[in-house]
Amino acid sequence: MKLTNFFRPKNIALIGASDHPDKVGGVLMKKLRGFKGKIIPVNPKHSEIFGVKCYKSVGEYNGEIDLAIIAIPAEFVNNSIGECGKRSIKNIIIITAGFSEIGNIDEERQILDVAKKYGIRILGPNCFGICNPHEGLDMTFAKTMPKKGDIAFISQSGALWSFISDFSTEKFGFSGFASLGNMADLNFSDFIDYFSKDAKTKSIVLYVEKLKEGKKFIDVCRKCKKPIFAVKSGSSKEGEKAAFSHTGSLATDYEIYRGAFNQAGVMLCSGLEEAFEKACKKKSVSAARNKLDIGKKVFIITNAGGAGALASDYVSENGINLADIGMNNPQDILGTAKSEDYRKALEIVEKKEVDSVLIIVTPQSMTDLENIAGVVLNFKKKSKKNVFALFLGGKSVDSSLKILKKGSVSGFGTLKEFKESLS
Secondary structure, eight states: OTTHHHHSOSEEEEETOOSOTTSHHHHHHHHGGGOSSEEEEEOTTOSEETTEEOBSSGGGOOSOOSEEEEOSOGGGHHHHHHHHHHTTOOEEEEOOOOSGGGTOHHHHHHHHHHHHHHTOEEEOSSOOOEEEGGGTEEOSOBSOOOOEEEEEEEESOSHHHHHHHHHTTTTOOEEEEEEOTTOSSOOHHHHHHHHHTOTTOSEEEEEESOOSSHHHHHHHHHHOOSOEEEEEOOSSHHHHHHHHHHHSOOOOOHHHHHHHHHHHTOEEESSHHHHHHHHTTOOOOOOOOOOOOOOSEEEEEESOHHHHHHHHHHHHHTTOEEOOSSSOSSEEOOTTOOHHHHHHHHHHHHTSOOSEEEEEEOOBTTOOHHHHHHHHHHHHHHOOSEEEEEEOSSHHHHHHHHHHHHTTOEEESSHHHHHHHHO
């Protein structure tokens, strides 16, 4: 149970803590106010945050620290890990992006070298954090804390957790969630091993863009006595490209993964909803929908890289091309995106040669959902392009979907509904 301090820490240092509601450090600080253990905010610009004493560095705090969360600009991460090492902190979550997923491979290797020097285990970088509903611990910036349950979700796409945790509220509960990000250190095998021994976990769901240490993965899965369900993006060339731009994951042939999952005893599912339905042994029935007329070329804008990769697979499987307009498609505008970011992205796409635009939104703490729905409607009114929207989730997105419906925009609350409308 070497990952215990990631899921059940007694004290947490938040490096990059903030009182700003739209900054990751602010969102996490607000969420961690419900944590029963000790919070150690770290930010040299503050003396206190939300009434909690703030430290200039982890070195200034004299007590024990089980886990550190790093949410600061990429150029400062390396030094921060070194400071954690000197304080004998052995477990770090790096939320910060800007490493191998954008080509900064050397910088990612450097942080790993420093971590190894001090015997530190790293989750990330470019990850969404960890959630343990049984402990009331949410170190992510999802809008919804899901109910307690017995499903563990391990995902390379953190923002998919925003969708699934919101979608699941009345359907199933979780024993834990881990966002792996770039997997510089800890990967699927480590967390499958942890949850295989966790008494509260009865089944495990994986969202995979790539695997590291394939033989170890197969061995760990075979030893696991609990059912494992996997969703793999990259079944199409377009989905593979989307996964690469998301976490720097250059996926191998989809059929190789299918074979590896088969060897490992992992059940490969066609989508996330199917995986969770099987994990909780429930089946939902989608409402009948007319087939979408998307045209031949579509452009995707998303705040969730994993959702963008899966949507790329779904449209490609149905003979629809991702439009090549000289920019990444899907265009991942990141989890911190707000309505203004969507407006700017749509403004650029309006001038390009595409038949349709697909807007994907997951409900994160900083996401102004109804304002984004308004941006989508305004775009539809002035554009000649087909417009479709995936506002993924449950209760959090209901009002936004109603706004879209009133404006005659085809809106979907799940990837499954969208996929079924293509075929």
